[in-house]
Amino acid sequence: MSLSELAVRKAKPSAKPYKLFDGDGLFLSVQPSGGKWWRYKYRFAGKEKLLALGTYPLIGLAEARKRHDKARKLLADGIDPGQDKRNTQRQLVVKHQNTFKVIAEEWHKGRIHKWTPRHAEKLLRSLELHIFPTALASRPITDIKSSELLDVLKNVQADGAIEPAHRLLQCCGQIFTYAIVTDRAESNPAANLRGLLQPIRRNNYAYLKEKDLPEFFAKLETYDGEAVTKLALKFLLLTFPRTGEMRHAPWREMDLDEAEWRIPPERMKMRDPHIVPLSRQAVGILEELKELTGSFHFVFPNQHKPRGCMSENTILFALYRMGYHSRATGHGFRSTASTILNEHGFHPDVIERQLAHCERNSVRAAYNHAQYLPERRKMMQWWADYLDAVEKGKAPPPTP
Helix, strand or coil, rough: CCCCHHHHHHCCCCCCCEEEEEEECCCEEECCCCCCCEEEEEEEEEEEEEEEEEEEECCCCCHHHHHHHHHHHHHHCCCCCHHHEEEEEHHHHHHHHHHHHHHHHHHHHHHHCCCCCHHHHHHHHHHHHHCCCCCCCCEEEEHCCCHHHHHHHHHHHHHHHHHHHHHHHHHHHHHHHHHHHHCCCCCCHHHHHHCCCCCCCCCCCCCHHHHHHHHHHHHHHCCCCCCCCCCCCCCCHHHHHHHHHHCCEECCCCCCCCCEEEEEECCCCCCCCCCEEEHHHHHHHHHHHHHCCCCEECCCCCCCCCCEECCCHHHHHHHHCEEEEECCCCCHHHHHHHHHHHHCCCCHHHHHHHHHCCCCCCCCHHHHCCHHHHHHHHHHHHHHHHHHHHHHCCCCCCCC
């Protein structure tokens, strides 16, 4: 006979456990302690098995029957309901272990060797500042919806950090993709958010135009700051690397005999080695610097802590001191060189290779660090001769 809710409720404990059967293997086990456990007895692959379906009164008779029916359907399909339950429980454990933060940290650790230390640190810091403190961090990555991620990124925007919000969206998209390819997610919620953040208003680095150079050289000539800083400004304009690449340059990267500055991949933004051909003028500056800083590790050491490299603000503050606040930056020297070299007819690919810009085009991506080196040597010497001519008020040299 089938059980009734009243019979289940009134079942009293006795000295020994006993069973109240509902039918088709479903029964209530009443314990001497007063506990009431729903169980399903079945056979699978010739063996008798027992499946726990919950405890009464948390699981009532109606719910126990639903669970029993589900188990019987699995059994009819040739599936062991006990093993299915263990698999489900295992999946739940795995799901709650694979939170966004856990996978984000794993993704970061696995890719850190592909980035510069500064970029890796900056990226992790952004996650720690904007994502990890939110509820998103502890959520199973499979449960996160696009709307939840959008809310977090909008909060970042609300603080005025529009570009960081876009970078975080890109970063989160890569984390979700990583989760997909490692079989821990099936969709990428970040992919649905393209175009929903405030657009970035890019402010290009302030840079010197061709007409500004005579005044710049006049001011540089009378610059009364540190001699090393003055030489750094000249060297930066002659070679136009990223300022961080110059500041962190050790003497061992400079080959004055070969007139080359070889920057290893770990110091480059795009993790590719880079060669900077040195003009006669650039070599001359390095020879001057040898007298001042040759005993130190860095070509441009820190003024107050010479074992370290030049401060990131030294070049900028020197330009401020010369009257170029909001008019020029050290990074802007790259734009100055690029603009003028393009205007004087140098091949764009040669210029871009010297700027160490990474091409996403599949063909250009195959170029190595020495690509166009003969052409770049000629261009860099022309650039140095051009700057000399501008400083002396002479006509620029012909383009080679």
